[in-house]
Amino acid sequence: MIIMIDKYNQQKEEDKLREILSSTKINAPENLEHRIMRQIEAENELVPRNGTPIKESSNLLKEMGSIFGSMYAVLAVMIAGVYFLFGKEFLLTPQFVGAVILVASIFSLLWLISRLDSHLREKKRIR
Numbered sequence: 313m314i315i316m317i318d319k320y321n322q323q324k325e326e327d328k329l330r331e332i333l334s335s336t337k338i339n340a341p342e343n344l345e346h347r348i349m350r351q352i353e354a355e356n357e358l359v360p361r362n363g364t365p366i367k368e369s370s371n372l373l374k375e376m377g378s379i380f381g382s383m384y385a386v387l388a389v390m391i392a393g394v395y396f397l398f399g400k401e402f403l404l405t406p407q408f409v410g411a412v413i414l415v416a417s418i419f420s421l422l423w424l425i426s427r428l429d430s431h432l433r434e435k436k437r438i439r
Contacts (some may be wrong), residue, residue: 375426383419387412 390411394402402408 372427375430376423379419379423379426383416386415386419390415 391403394408
């Protein structure tokens with residue numbers, strides 16, 4: 313009998329607690345579902361599609377041609393300038409050969425950086 317009274321009292325306390333909690337419950341606005349759906353649709357529009365990836369228009373040969381073509385143009389201007397200013401003998405001096413190697417190294421480094429950049433962009437796009 314005591315057990316039943318304890319259960320009854322416990323049940324009454326739970327009912328009171330439920331009543332208190334239900335009175336403080338905040339109801340969601342009527343348009344909440346509509347706002348959530350709009351948010352989901354907006355986020356889906358921002359996510360890239362998994363369709364066919366867009367290939368970069370530049371390719372290796374075109375890039376090499378532009379960079380090394382510019383290098384040969386700079387070297388041709390250097391050679392022509394040195395030939396007309398200092399003569400044929402200066403073309404074989406260590407100073408001029410060093411300048412040619414420096415120019416070739418700079419353009420090769422520029423090409424290496426551009427290839428590395430293309431590789432990293434491709435790797436980032438795949439992820």
